[in-house]
Amino acid sequence: MQPHPAQDELLSAYLDGELEEGERRLVEARLESDPAARALLAELRGASAALRSLPRESAPAGIAEAVRARMERESLLGDETARSSAPWLRVHRGLVRFSYAAVVLVTAGVAYLTLVQPAMRSAPAYESAAVRGRAATPMSPAIGGGEAMRSADAGDRALEKAGGELSADQALVAKREMEHGLGQLGYLAERISPAPSRPYGEASDDDVTALSADRGIETPAESTGDLYAMKRPAAGAAAEASQPSAAPKDMGDLVVAREPTAGLVGAGSESHPTETALFTDNATGMKAADSLLAYSVKLSESGAANYSVMSISCDGPAAQQRIADEVSRQTRWLGLTELPFDAAAERDGAVDFAAGVLRDAERLGRPADGQVFEVCVSGPDSRLAALANNLVQAPAVTNARVEFVAQGQSAADLAESRQLAAEWTRNAALGEAAQRADEVVRLGSVLKPTPATAEPGAELDATEPARDAGGAGAAAAVSPPEDRTRPANKSAAVRRGERAAPADDAGPAIARSATRGGGAAEVDAERDDEDPDEVRKSGEAPARRVERPRAEPPASRAARMQRDADRKAAASQPREEAKPRVGRGFDGGAADPGAALPPAARPATAGEPSAVGRAVAATQATQPAPRKVLLIRIEAASAPTSGPAPREESLQP
């Protein structure tokens, strides 16, 4: 029987290793039984080898110099690029606008038809805070295909063609079209909180859960960690400073979405309460997301928006790697942020990812005023402790404000988290006293609710009314000395002022908690009104207090703090006996006299492992280590950098 030409085509692809597994088996079966196929394969291999054996020539010398000279000549004679593109844009502005809108609409429409509708028919609803009026559905790898890809390609080309040439008018028109198109997609997002919105990174699992519950969106039983990577452009801060009467600028226009298997690429504008988000779990979807994201970034660059955000949500190292790769690539290509994420660190996990960001921040030197770096990572306690340790040693930040917010799904978890939060916060405050950091670090758990062991509210002040979304909170906090001893940096003050505006936002936004799974609770480690000197002198972990309105009488607060301290001691003691504590603070243990000094300020002892080394060792010795989420927020300030230069290895937990 004469083989079909298509089967012969498979031979070349087989030769190149470009066949899927099923096709490869077919070809191998054919080769076993068909001598003609084997002969043809040999001939094809020969042809390919003959081509590969052709000699290669080196480029003539002086290409670089010639290119440079030509660029300089063209620069002197006039910008050829400008000559070729700008006039076209000027003359055909209307056409560009129309084309752009058309591309966006077509992309959105086709993507809706090919991606969303099939997914809605076949997949269960997943939670998403980014969804208005309907549940977002993850895209199946089988969904998508040529149309979406072609649309994405068309969008790509349009974007490349438009480049940075969008005028403000064009951008606004296109933005409206994009919002309309995305609305049709069902992916138009809402901001998480009412204006003034909260900083991006403070949106928590519970925000998502609460919002999802409000919308009747089913929450997945298991919540996984998010990775966020973003930077507030310096231009945004400058605009903020130059427009004091403008609406509060914040990073709260946030896409927070949870989807167990897919990635999220989001982009947002703080000047408009909408965000774009697209769930993807395949190349087609990612490509479409790329287009939309790039589009949003162009809007941002054009001035129609003041910042852009990319966020990723992932489950498992493979997805994390894939998405981190993509986001890193986009981040850099699009100029959204100049943080060159360390690929190796990303591959090793979320904590390393954050470490890579910090390392990159170090490499960049001092960020410009107002720049904000945020990374949310998850990992075992001890690794997070090591990471937190590194934060206060980072010279890229100054003027410390370090907070931890701990959450627990059971009384035991909660007690442990409280202790960690208190210790880390205290150490952070010490590091702050050394004037070496300007960070807000928040720790929140994403432990899976375990009804069998959960003790709803057992560790909380049961009489405390839920502040928001059914959440109940108990707080333990240390206030950084700089909060009073010297003025906080301007942008931080602005941020705090914005957050203080609504009553509900008086405390850290992450304290908005929704009790879920029968056991969620949280601890807010913030105590602005405590004297840090007293805390330091006491040598103890800071006391805790239940989060209340600021007008609470001091006596009542002190009594509750004592109650909480007693609870903490009672709750944590048995666990400490059963399992040695690991990663306790930066110094490995509160009883260590050296703990009164930040790690970098302590003299090195011969043979003594570093805090990082201890933390890593502790991680290895502890099975299983609970995973928590650490949100790192680094905001550049104008205060001069001081303190010792960090060791390079100190950034690697």
Added chain:
Amino acid sequence: MKVGNVAIAYEDAALVDQCRHGDPSSLTRLVEKYQDRVFNTCRRLCGDPDEAADLTQEVFVRVLESIGRFGGRSGLYTWMFRIAVNLSISRRRKSGRRPTPLSLDSGSGRGEADAGSAPWACAAPTDSADQRLMDAEMQSAVSAALDELDDEFRTVLVLRDIESFDYEQIAEILDVPRGTVKSRVHRARMAVRDKLAPLMAQK
């Protein structure tokens, strides 16, 4: 995205960033990194070494002029090779002349040929003058066979067998579906096989 490609993308992203910021050394590094591959591609596609040198210059000038608008939708090198392919084919069509085979002493093979399994692959270099002559003759024949192909087939073979791009990258460079690449590669190889068959028969 393959890990190797990720590493390339990172390197390239840094180069692009630096070029955008006007770092003079980045231009040199960018050119030096890719000039040989770009030159060889242009050389094989347009057929004339002088034109290939000119085209290589042109490719880098265009890349650098547009780098500020480069959105990163594709890798830097795929973007660069897309420019190279388009320019080369355009130049070749414009000039209307057939490419000239490489000179017999234009260089040595890369030694990647699987001589044992390839009946007409160029043998590994030896000290034998006769063998060198035969190799040169074979190279000339292969070059001629390649040059006689239609643009679309020659392009995929250059990208696949000479520049070692995978199908996905070729599809991206040529802006065609991957299935088209697969088909073209096969048909192009079949054509090369047919063109070289007489020589092999003599051999």
